[in-house]
Amino acid sequence: MNRYEKASAGAVALMLLAAGAIFFYAPTDALQGPVQRIFYLHVSSAIAAYGCFAVVLLGGAVYLRNESLAADRLARAGAVVGLVFTTVTLVMGMIWAKPIWGTFWTWDARLTSTLVLWIIYAGYLLVRRLAEPGRQAARFAAVVGIFGFIDVPVVHFSVTWWRTQHPGPIIVNDALPPEMLATFLFTMACTLALAAVMIAIRYRLETLADGPMTEVAKVVAAVNAREAEPVQ
Amino acid sequence: MNNTIAVALAVARKDLRAEWRTRELVPALAQFVVLALVIANFGFQIDSRNAPMIAPGVLWMALVFAGLVAFGRTFAAEREQASLEAMLMTPASPVAIFAGKALAATLLLVGCEAVLLPALTLFFGVPLSAPIIAAVLLATIGMAALGCLFAAIVARVRARELLLPLLTLPLWIPFIVAGGQAVQVAMGASGTYDQALALLIDFDILFVVLTSLAARFVLDE
Amino acid sequence: MSILVANGLTHWFGSEVALESIDLTIDTGEHMAVLGENGAGKTTLLRILATAARPTSGRLEIMGLDALRERKRLRRRIGFVAHAPGLYPALSAAENLEFFCILQGVSRSRVTEALALVGAGEVASRPAGQLSRGMQQRLAIARAILHDPKLLVLDEPDASLGSDGAEVLAAVMRDRTVVLATHDHALANRLCQRTLVLRHGRSVGTATRLHIVQ
Numbered sequence: 212m213n214r215y216e217k218a219s220a221g222a223v224a225l226m227l228l229a230a231g232a233i234f235f236y237a238p239t240d241a242l243q244g245p246v247q248r249i250f251y252l253h254v255s256s257a258i259a260a261y262g263c264f265a266v267v268l269l270g271g272a273v274y275l276r277n278e279s280l281a282a283d284r285l286a287r288a289g290a291v292v293g294l295v296f297t298t299v300t301l302v303m304g305m306i307w308a309k310p311i312w313g314t315f316w317t318w319d320a321r322l323t324s325t326l327v328l329w330i331i332y333a334g335y336l337l338v339r340r341l342a343e344p345g346r347q348a349a350r351f352a353a354v355v356g357i358f359g360f361i362d363v364p365v366v367h368f369s370v371t372w373w374r375t376q377h378p379g380p381i382i383v384n385d386a387l388p389p390e391m392l393a394t395f396l397f398t399m400a401c402t403l404a405l406a407a408v409m410i411a412i413r414y415r416l417e418t419l420a421d422g423p424m425t426e427v428a429k430v431v432a433a434v435n436a437r438e439a440e441p442v443q
Numbered sequence: 444m445n446n447t448i449a450v451a452l453a454v455a456r457k458d459l460r461a462e463w464r465t466r467e468l469v470p471a472l473a474q475f476v477v478l479a480l481v482i483a484n485f486g487f488q489i490d491s492r493n494a495p496m497i498a499p500g501v502l503w504m505a506l507v508f509a510g511l512v513a514f515g516r517t518f519a520a521e522r523e524q525a526s527l528e529a530m531l532m533t534p535a536s537p538v539a540i541f542a543g544k545a546l547a548a549t550l551l552l553v554g555c556e557a558v559l560l561p562a563l564t565l566f567f568g569v570p571l572s573a574p575i576i577a578a579v580l581l582a583t584i585g586m587a588a589l590g591c592l593f594a595a596i597v598a599r600v601r602a603r604e605l606l607l608p609l610l611t612l613p614l615w616i617p618f619i620v621a622g623g624q625a626v627q628v629a630m631g632a633s634g635t636y637d638q639a640l641a642l643l644i645d646f647d648i649l650f651v652v653l654t655s656l657a658a659r660f661v662l663d664e
Numbered sequence: 665m666s667i668l669v670a671n672g673l674t675h676w677f678g679s680e681v682a683l684e685s686i687d688l689t690i691d692t693g694e695h696m697a698v699l700g701e702n703g704a705g706k707t708t709l710l711r712i713l714a715t716a717a718r719p720t721s722g723r724l725e726i727m728g729l730d731a732l733r734e735r736k737r738l739r740r741r742i743g744f745v746a747h748a749p750g751l752y753p754a755l756s757a758a759e760n761l762e763f764f765c766i767l768q769g770v771s772r773s774r775v776t777e778a779l780a781l782v783g784a785g786e787v788a789s790r791p792a793g794q795l796s797r798g799m800q801q802r803l804a805i806a807r808a809i810l811h812d813p814k815l816l817v818l819d820e821p822d823a824s825l826g827s828d829g830a831e832v833l834a835a836v837m838r839d840r841t842v843v844l845a846t847h848d849h850a851l852a853n854r855l856c857q858r859t860l861v862l863r864h865g866r867s868v869g870t871a872t873r874l875h876i877v878q
Contacts, residue, residue, distance in 0.1 A: 275660055327613045334609045341601045344678055346718070351596045354657050355610060358589075361653065362614050365646070369617040372642065376624060376634040446769060453766040461754040464791075525750030528716060529807065533767040534740050 215412055222408040225401040237394040246310050251395050253303040255402035256296050257325060261363065263293030263406060264328065267335070268360040271353030283349040284421070286356060287339065288413035292406060294332040300325055320374060324367035331359035447539040454530075454543025455550075458517070462551060468516060472509045472555035479505040480559075480566050494567040495630040502563055502626060503619050506579070506586075507612070509555050514590030515607050517548045518598035531663060541591065541658035549587040556583065569630050574640075578625035581643040582618045588647075588654040589614045595661045617646050667692040667815060667841050668713065673722035675708050675865075682708040683719065684866045692814075695837055696870075697852035698845040700862035706845040707747055707819055709862065713843055714744035714817040726815065740768075743813035743840075745821050749804040753793025757784060757803050760792050761810060768811040778806035782832050798824040805836055818844045822851055830854060 233251050240247035270286025273279055304322060305315045316322065335355050342348035387395065462468055483489070483501040518527065530540050556579055564571040593610045597603040625639035670688040674681070683705045690696055700706050711717040712724065715735045724731035726738050751760050761775040779785045782802040787795055792803060801824055808816060816837065821844070822829050833844075833855055846852055852859050861868045 323616075327616065330609065330613050334606070334613070337602075337606060337609065338596065338600065341606065342596075342599065345676075345720075347599065350660050351600070354592075354596065354660055357657070358592075358614060358653065361649075362617075365617050365649070366613070369620040369642070372638070373620050373624060450767055453763060457752065457755065457759075457763050460759075461752055464754040525746060525748040526752060527750075528746065529744075529750045529764070530767055532714070532716060532739050532742070532744050533764065533811075534736065534769060535767040 215415065218408045218411065222401075222405040225404055229398040229401040232394045232397055237391050238388070240391075243311055246307060249303050249307045251398040252402070253300060253307060254395065255399040256300040256303065257321075258399055259402045259406040260293050260296035260300050260325070260328060262403060263289045263296060263410065264332070264356075264360055264363070265289075266410060267293060267356040271356040274349055275353050278346075280421070283353070284414055284417045285410075286349075286353065287417050288410045290332055290335050290339075290352075290356070291413055292409045294329070294336065295409075296406060297325065297329045297332055301329060318370070320367045320370040323370045324363050327366045328359075328363050331355070331362065335359060447536055447542075450535045450539035451543040451546065454540055455546040458544060458547035459550060462547075468513065468551055469554045472513060472552070473558040475512070476505045476509055476555060476559040477562050479508070480562055484566060489567055491568055494569050495632065496627070498563055498567045498569045498630060499623050499626040501567075502559070502579075503623050505559055506552075506556070506583075507615065507619065509559070510552055510583075510586055510590055510615075511608055511611065513552045513555065514548050514587060514594045514611075515597070515603070516594075517544045517591050518595045519603070524598065527662070537659040537662040538655050541595070541662060542655070545587050545591040545654075548591055549583055552583055552587065553580065556580075572629055574629040574636055575626050578622050578629065578636075578640060578643060581640065581647060582622035585618050585643070585647040585650045586615050588651045592654045592657060592661060595658075614650070618643065621646065665692045666690065667694075667727055668843075669723075669725045670713070671723040673709070673712060673719045673724065675705075675712065675717075676720045682865050683712070684864075685722070686862075686867050688713075688860065688867075688870075690841060690843065692841055693839070694858065695842045695844065695856040697856035697859040698843060698862060699847070699849065699852060699859055700845075704862040705865040706862055708865075710744075710817050710819045710843060710845050711746070714742055715739055716744055716746070740811065741814045743808035743811070743816045745801075745804050745808045745816075745818045747819050749800045751792040751800055751803055751807075753791060755792060756789045757792055757795065757799075758788040760803060761807055764807050764810055770811050774810050774812075778810055781809070781835055782806045783828065796824075798826045798829075801825055802832060805832070809836055814841060816840045816842045818842065820845050820847070822846055822848055 229251075233248050237248065237251070239245055266289030267286045270282045270284075270289060273282035274286065301322075304325065308317065308322075309315050335352055338355050339348050339352045342351050480501060483497070483504075487493075487497050487501070489497055518524075527540075531537065560571055560576065560579065563569060590611050593607060593614075597607045597610065600606060621639045621642040624634055625636055625643065628634045628636040628639065666689050668688065668690040670686060673683055673686040673688070675683040686709060698706050698709060708717070712719045713726075715726070715731050715738055718732060727741065729738055731738060752763075755763070757779065758775055761778060762772050765772050765774055776785075776788075779788055782805050784799060784802045784806060787799055792800060795803065801821060805818070805821055808818075818833075821833060825832060830851060833851075837844075837855060842856070844852070844856060858870055858872055860870045
C-alpha cells in the first residue's frame with residue numbers, strides 16, 4: 212500500500228471510530244431524541260468545509276504573492292474537497308431540521324451562510340473551468356476565493372444582526388454535557404483528518420493532471436516542428 | 444498620487460461622456476426598473492396596507508438586476524477589452540483605471556435610481572425620504588465596487604452572463620440585508636435605521652478597500 | 665547596442681504551442697519586420713515584445729531591464745499598436761488622444777503633433793466610430809507615439825492605411841527602434857533593415873533585405 216492508501220484507510224478507520232462514539236458512547240438527547248446525533252457530523256462537516264476554504268484562501272493569497280504553482284494546486288484541491296463537505300453539511304442540516312423545526316429550511320444565520328459558502332465554492336470552481344487555464348484562471352480564482360472567504364462571516368454577521376430585528380425560530384441550545392462534548396470534539400478531529408487526507412489526495416491528482424498535459428504538448432510541438440521546412 | 448486621481452477622473456469622464464453621447468444604458472435601465480415595478484404590482488397584489496412591507500423588497504430586487512446589467516457592461520464589450528489593454532500599456536495604475544470605471548458605473552446606476560425611487564413612490568404610495576435615498580446611495584457604492592471587480596473578471600471568461608450574478612450576489616447579500624432593513628424602517632417598519640446605516644458604511648469601507656487591493660491582480664495580464 | 669534581447673521565448677495557449685523557443689536580438693534604431701502566415705505566431709510574439717503579454721517561458725531583456733519584472737517602467741518607453749485599434753467610438757479622434765495623454769502623463773499639445781504626423785489632422789473632431797478603418801488605424805498609431813517611445817511595436821499597421829501608408833509609417837518610425845509585423849513583403853523590405861520569418865511558431869531565420877521567392 213502506498214502512503215495515500217494508508218492515509219485513506221486510516222481516515223476511514225477514524226471515521227468508523229467516530230461513528231461508534233456517536234452511536235454508542237454519546238447519550239441520547241432528552242429534547243430532540245436520536246436524530247440529534249446528526250449534529251456531531253453536521254457541525255464537524257461545517258467546520259471542515261470552512262477549514263477547506265481557509266486552505267483555498269491561503270493557496271490563493273500565496274499564489275498572488277509569488278505565483279507558486281503548488282499554492283494554486285493546493286487551492287484547487289481545497290475547493291473541491293470543501294464543496295463536498297459543504298454539500299454534506301447542507302444536506303445533513305436539512306435532514307436534521309425537518310424533525311426538529313418542522314421545515315427543511317429556515318433563513319437563519321448558519322444555514323444562510325452555509326448556502327452562501329456553497330454558492331461561492333461553485334462560483335470559484337466555475338471560474339477555474341471557464342477562464343483561460345494557467346495564470347488567468349489561477350489569479351481570478353484566487354481573488355474570488357479571498358473575497359468569498361471574507362464574505363461568509365460577513366453574511367453570517369449580517370443575518371445574525373437582521374435576526375435581532377426580526378426574531379425567528381429559536382436555535383437549538385448548544386450547551387453540551389461532557390460526554391456529548393467529548394464525542395463532538397473527537398468527531399470533529401476525525402472529520403478534519405479526513406478532510407486533510409482528501410485534500411492531500413486531490414492535490415496529488417492535480418499534480419499528476421498538470422504534468423502529462425505539458426508532456427503531451429511537447430510531443431505535439433515536436434511533431435509540428437518536424438513538419439516545418441526551412442526557407443531558402 | 445495626484446496622477447492617480449487625475450487618471451481615475453479622466454477614465455470616469457470618458458465613460459460618462461461616451462454614455463451621454465450614445466444614451467444607451469441609462470434609458471434602458473430606467474425602462475427596465477419601471478417594468479419591474481409594474482410586474483411586481485401584479486405579482487404581489489400590492490395595496491396601501493402591505494405596500495410598506497413589499498416595496499423595499501421590490502426596490503432591492505430591481506436595483507440588483509439593474510446593477511448587474513450596469514456593472515456587467517463596464518468591462519464587457521470586445522472593444523472595451525482592446526481599449527483596456529491600451530490603457531494598461533500606459534503608466535496609469537490599474538487601481539486608478541478601475542476606480543474611474545467603478546465611479547462612472549456608480550453614477551450611471553444612480554441615474555437609474557433617480558427614476559426608480561420616484562416611480563416606487565408613485566406606484567406604491569410609499570414615502571420618499573432622505574433616509575431612504577441615503578441608504579440606497581450608500582449601498583450603491585459598495586455594490587458598485589464589488590460588481591465592477593467581478594465584471595472585470597467575468598469579461599475575460601466564457602459564460603459571463605451566468606457567472607457574474609453567481610459571483611456577485613453572495614457578496615451583495617450584506618448590502619441588501621442592511622439596506623433592505625434601513626429602507627423598511629424608513630417606510631414605517633420596526634427596527635433601527637441608524638444601526639443599518641452604520642453597517643452599510645462599514646461594509647462600504649471594507650469592500651472598497653478590498654476591491655482596490657484586488658484590482659491590479661484582476662486587470663493586468 | 666542591443667535594445668532588445670530575447671532568449672527561448674516560448675508561449676503555450678493551453679496545450680497548443682504558439683511560439684517555440686524564439687531567439688532575437690534587436691539593435692537600437694533598427695527596424696525589424698516580422699513576416700509569416702496567419703497563425704504563425706506574429707501577434708503572440710509582438711505582444712510579448714511589447715510587454716502586453718507574458719511568455720510561458722524564456723527570457724526577455726529590453727533596454728537592459730528584465731521585461732518580465734519591470735513592465736511598468738518599460739511601458740513608458742514602449743509604444744504598441746495592437747491588432748484591434750481599441751478606440752472609443754463615441755469620442756472624437758482628438759478626445760481619444762487627449763484621454764491617453766492624461767494616462768501617459770504627457771502634455772495635450774502632443775495630440776496635434778501626433779495627428780499631423782499620421783495625416784489625421786482634418787478628422788480631429790469627428791467621432792472615432794465614424795472614421796474609416798484606415799483612419800482609425802492612423803489614430804491608433806498616433807496614440808502609440810504620444811509619449812515618444814523609444815521602442816515601437818506595430819502589429820500589421822499597414823492593413824488598411826491606404827496609398828500613403830508607407831510614408832506615414834516611415835515618418836512614425838524615424839528615430840525609433842521598431843518591430844513591425846506585416847504580410848506585405850515589399851513594405852517590409854522598404855521600411856525595415858532586417859526581417860524575421862515565423863512559421864508555425866518557430867523562427868525560420870532572419871535576413872537582411874529578404875527577397876522571398878514563393
